[in-house]
Amino acid sequence: MTRNSSTQEAILTSARRHFMKHGFKDASLNRIVSDAGFTKGAFYGYYKSKEELFDALVEQTSEELVELLGSITSGWSAYAEADQMQHLDEAFFQQLPRLADFIVSHRDDLRLILTKAQGTRYEGFTDSLVENNIEHIEPMLDRAGLSGVDRDTYRLLMTAYYGVLSQVVTGDYGRERIIRMIHDVQIVFQNGILSLAKQQDTQEKAA
Amino acid sequence: MTRNSSTQEAILTSARRHFMKHGFKDASLNRIVSDAGFTKGAFYGYYKSKEELFDALVEQTSEELVELLGSITSGWSAYAEADQMQHLDEAFFQQLPRLADFIVSHRDDLRLILTKAQGTRYEGFTDSLVENNIEHIEPMLDRAGLSGVDRDTYRLLMTAYYGVLSQVVTGDYGRERIIRMIHDVQIVFQNGILSLAKQQDTQEKAA
Amino acid sequence: MTRNSSTQEAILTSARRHFMKHGFKDASLNRIVSDAGFTKGAFYGYYKSKEELFDALVEQTSEELVELLGSITSGWSAYAEADQMQHLDEAFFQQLPRLADFIVSHRDDLRLILTKAQGTRYEGFTDSLVENNIEHIEPMLDRAGLSGVDRDTYRLLMTAYYGVLSQVVTGDYGRERIIRMIHDVQIVFQNGILSLAKQQDTQEKAA
Amino acid sequence: MTRNSSTQEAILTSARRHFMKHGFKDASLNRIVSDAGFTKGAFYGYYKSKEELFDALVEQTSEELVELLGSITSGWSAYAEADQMQHLDEAFFQQLPRLADFIVSHRDDLRLILTKAQGTRYEGFTDSLVENNIEHIEPMLDRAGLSGVDRDTYRLLMTAYYGVLSQVVTGDYGRERIIRMIHDVQIVFQNGILSLAKQQDTQEKAA
DNA sequence: GATGAATGAGTGTTCATTCAT
DNA sequence: TATGAATGAACACTCATTCAT
Secondary structure, three states: OOOOOHHHHHHHHHHHHHHHHHHHHHOOHHHHHHHOOOOHHHHHHHOOOHHHHHHHHHHHHHHHHHHHHHHHHHHHHHHOOHHHHHHHHHHHHHHHHHHHHHHHHOHHHHHHHHHOOOOOOOOOHHHHHHHHHHHHHHHHHHHOOOOOOOHHHHHHHHHHHHHHHHHHHHOOOOHHHHHHHHHHHHHHHHHHHHHHHHHHHHHHHHO | OOOOOHHHHHHHHHHHHHHHHHHHHHOOHHHHHHHOOOOHHHHOOOOOOHHHHHHHHHHHHHHHHHHHHHHHHHHHHHHOOHHHHHHHHHHHHHHHHHHHHHHHHOHHHHHHHHHOOOOOOOOOHHHHHHHHHHHHHHHHHHHOOOOOOOHHHHHHHHHHHHHHHHHHHHOOOOHHHHHHHHHHHHHHHHHHHHHHHHHHHHHHHHO | OOOOOHHHHHHHHHHHHHHHHHHHHHOOHHHHHHHOOOOHHHHHHHOOOHHHHHHHHHHHHHHHHHHHHHHHHHHHHHHOOHHHHHHHHHHHHHHHHHHHHHHHHOHHHHHHHHHOOOOOOOOOHHHHHHHHHHHHHHHHHHHOOOOOOOHHHHHHHHHHHHHHHHHHHHOOOOHHHHHHHHHHHHHHHHHHHHHHHHHHHHHHHHO | OOOOOHHHHHHHHHHHHHHHHHHHHHOOHHHHHHHOOOOHHHHHHHOOOHHHHHHHHHHHHHHHHHHHHHHHHHHHHHHOOHHHHHHHHHHHHHHHHHHHHHHHHOHHHHHHHHHOOOOOOOOOHHHHHHHHHHHHHHHHHHHOOOOOOOHHHHHHHHHHHHHHHHHHHHOOOOHHHHHHHHHHHHHHHHHHHHHHHHHHHHHHHHO
């Protein structure tokens, strides 16, 4: 995977800086490469295209993020019974430090993926996370008695939720701050959704 | 002024299509005008710049949206007492149909403003809505006993909330669906935040 | 000649302002015409081209200037005898007020001709004045005993002399000031040239 | 740095030709590079802008000219006493061959600087030479008893004087011819100005 | 492995001029 | 007389990519 030629290293470092500053599309390959101390010819010895360079930067982190979020989500299933929802917190909150650590140690890559990827295959990354998530969670919702919540609305909320993660990543918060913020947001969404479900339940029975 | 030029109409239509597809920055003025059946020279008889063209498309809608959201927000103040928070719904929910109607009838313009405006003066539009909102709401939070919620976290949530509006706009939902969705999301955020505030209150007293 | 349509008048006024500010080439016909309150179509009803517009502004003044300078020059012939050179002043200095008056009352046109005409047929106007002048003066020089002065050098000096006129026109000096300045410059050139001729005479005799 | 690129050479040659013919502003970069046998992309591998190309052509010559004229001017101060003005010639005339050599060997560059630089930072080059000169010479004039000459008039004459240099450069004269011409012009200006000063002295005493 | 020369299509913008109405 | 719509070529400049060396 990572043939650590020092040339490659230099190009990657310069590329990260430029992509971070201008985004994929508006970053100039010319400047990336010459800031790294090389010429465009050298670059094309390592990568086939500008996009492949972006990929090299974020691919691993992207995969790890998918995996991490997947493991968190699948952990929920154990609690997905109506009378255990109040304990769902634990399943998630236990994972929070892991998530925060991951964010802190991959912040730049995550920023690239979440906010600088316009024009690459990561463009709809957040959406795919949401889609993926929903597929996993949908069956649980029924068992948890949340089937009254409209699917599109749920998708909306999940997108908003992942949007919050984007923001946390984009901000310059430290580890503890991140844990606290995600925790609070999690409470808002969790209790909010429960409250919505309860209310709809009431209405249905009344009808 | 001269709204009834068919050329202008053709350019605007073509521009809307291209801006929607590629965003302001990546849309080619060249292709916009030639798709409209004209030359660049013709275009510059109507608009001074590419940005002015974008403006012509969205300016009015943008102003109306700001006004509409402002009138909704300012309506809240009457209910901003701790024991009346449960009635806050009414103030907002009464306005919901107006908001939905606005979205339905200005959908394309709103998409341009909210997701395709990179490179124009509308670039930070959502952020400015959030900032504006926070300024108006902050004093209410204290009176409502929600001062325990961290400001950054609150900003995060508000950004997510407006992000939801973006999504509603981006999706192709009909009027009733939109009303329902925003209503549900509103409940989730409202009750979720109240629940977070209560929990923090408890913790503070324990400490 | 001058069909004084008010439209024409307005266009000429606007054109003068723009040509003065940006020069012929860099002035925009578009702006000239729209500043005058009309459209390009109207303009082309009066003039065949941008250049013709410039011509309309300066043609008369240009001709008058040629005539005036010609009359001054030809007045010298009476004094063009070696022993009357010291009286040549009179011939010129008598005309000075006329020249100054002309400059003051045609200043803008003269500026256009002398410094803003790049790209028009007036581009080499000063040069043609010089050429014209030399043709007239050459025969006198012999009679005046100035034949020792190299012709190219003389041309150089005449160009410089007319360059001074340009500067006087370009500056914002008043009538009296102009008279004084040209008078002084005239003395410098006249006595300077005489002194050069004398010196060359001496050298020739020595040789 | 990399002076020996034949491409660069070809571009510079073509550029010189075009700048000479049309001046900086009206020369087309497109035509410069395609006449050189290349594309615009190739050009921008060597220079950052059209202006930088002009600079590459004339920068060195410009600096050398400033230096040369400076050294000539500063040499005058030794003679700037009223009773030594007649020897000022020597100081200047000794330098004449150097000046002529410089002109002959940098003729094209000098033409660019003096008459084709509109739109570049060399635009007011002659004016700055004049200004610079006046600053240096003003104190000498007092000591030399020439304080009676009006400052504006003096500036006029200096501008004309440098205009003569422009012409010498513009013409296609050989070395000896140039020396002779500048020499003669110098005599005209010098003796002419002295004569003007004397005359004013007389008038003042009379008053 | 790396260079550096070169391409060619692209960007938004300005211009003087034409012409049907 | 004047409009206003449209042209088409020109402008300086940027870009990702190719390739012989």
